[in-house]
Amino acid sequence: MFAGMITVLVCSVSTAIKPAYAETVKFRIAETVQVKDKDLPYTLFVSLKDAGETRLGLDAFLDLRSLQDLAPWLFSSVLKETCQQKFALAVSQVSAQADALVADGQVQAKFYACDTDDPKTHYRGVLLFGQNVDVMIKASAAVERNCLHLRLEDVELDLQGFVGTVSDMIGLTEKARLLILEKGAEVLAENPICPELPSELKGLEPRFTSGGIREIGSGGVGAALSGSIDTSAGTLLDLIAALQEKQGFEVVE
Numbered sequence: 036m037f038a039g040m041i042t043v044l045v046c047s048v049s050t051a052i053k054p055a056y057a058e059t060v061k062f063r064i065a066e067t068v069q070v071k072d073k074d075l076p077y078t079l080f081v082s083l084k085d086a087g088e089t090r091l092g093l094d095a096f097l098d099l100r101s102l103q104d105l106a107p108w109l110f111s112s113v114l115k116e117t118c119q120q121k122f123a124l125a126v127s128q129v130s131a132q133a134d135a136l137v138a139d140g141q142v143q144a145k146f147y148a149c150d151t152d153d154p155k156t157h158y159r160g161v162l163l164f165g166q167n168v169d170v171m172i173k174a175s176a177a178v179e180r181n182c183l184h185l186r187l188e189d190v191e192l193d194l195q196g197f198v199g200t201v202s203d204m205i206g207l208t209e210k211a212r213l214l215i216l217e218k219g220a221e222v223l224a225e226n227p228i229c230p231e232l233p234s235e236l237k238g239l240e241p242r243f244t245s246g247g248i249r250e251i252g253s254g255g256v257g258a259a260l261s262g263s264i265d266t267s268a269g270t271l272l273d274l275i276a277a278l279q280e281k282q283g284f285e286v287v288e
Contacts, residue, residue, distance in 0.1 A: 059084040076101050079230070083264075091264040093241050095230045096249070096257060103129050103256040110138060110222075114214040118149040118159050122214050124170070130254035134247045136185060138172040142192070142211040168211055169193040172219065176258065178246045182227035183258055185248075187219045228258055240264065 062081040067074040078098040086092035102109065106129035114122040126140040144167075148160030173189040190212050230243070246260035 075105065081230075086263060093243075093262050093264055095243070095246075095260045097228065097230075097259075098251060099256045099258060100251060106138070107140075111140070112218070114142075114211075114218050118151070119147055121145045121147075122211060124215065124218075129256065131248055131250035131256045132173075132254070133250055134175065135188070136174045136176070136248050136256065138174075140170055140172075142168045142170050142215070144168065144207050144211060166194075166207060168207065170211070170215065172215060174219075174223065174248075176228075176247045178243050178260060178262075179227075181241070181243050181262075182229040183243075183246050183260055184227045185223040187216055187223065190215050190219075228260075230260060 060083045062079075064079040064081065065076065066079055067076050080096040080098070082092075082094040082096075084092040084094075107126050110124070110126040110129065112124055114124055116122070121144070123143045124140060125143060126138050128140075129136065129138045131137070143165075145165045146163045148163055150158040150160065169192070171189075171191045171193075172187065173191075174185045175188050176183050176185050178184070192208050192211060194208055230241075241262055241264050243260040243262035245262070246258065249257040249259045251257045
């Protein structure tokens with residue numbers, strides 16, 4: 036799984052900006068994030084709106100469907116491996132369901148004979164037992180410290196038939212569930228979604244207070260954050276309009 040904060044840099048901009056007297060200013064940003072040494076594209080939408088004499092409302096929406104398509108590559112990994120056993124998670128797809136992120140796949144469990152007589156070296160022997168277990172993982176999201184943090188909410192494992200009964204008898208289901216909860220929590224904690232304004236606007240110090248996963252169409256993954264900037268709304272809208280002239284931003288209805 037990939038590690039490191041997903042930082043949304045609002046710098047390479049194809050944007051929609053309205054004149055200074057408008058009550059709302061909107062940006063559309065095409066950006067990339069580096070994951071496993073590969074640059075992956077995504078789209079960020081930012082909306083600034085007048086929310087009072089000294090406050091500017093700020094909404095950020097991320098279209099993460101390009102990352103969603105790479106879910107098997109991004110999230111499949113070995114959960115635990117020793118001489119005697121190996122647990123691996125193979126994710127087949129990730130989707131949004133309302134305000135939840137859902138991953139479907141399988142846990143692959145294998146148990147081996149292992150020569151443990153030599154304290155320095157363990158020799159793995161033949162495969163004694165193997166079982167694939169269907170799994171569905173559900174996560175929610177909340178805003179903390181200006182970032183969107185994902186948290187595991189539920190892990191459902193599906194064991195069927197005689198083999199499933201045997202697997203339950205040796206505790207495979209519980210082992211797999213605990214490993215997913217442990218490793219999943221680690222990965223999600225290492226990868227918050229953190230929007231960051233470009234250098235021209237960093238001094239505005241936005242404060243995000245709410246947000247979550249949003250479904251785009253049927254199952255498409257998006258993320259939303261809402262907050263505000265504590266300063267003069269009129270001044271900031273004039274600043275955005277000035278950036279339009281300076282950077283040659285495209286006006287979009």
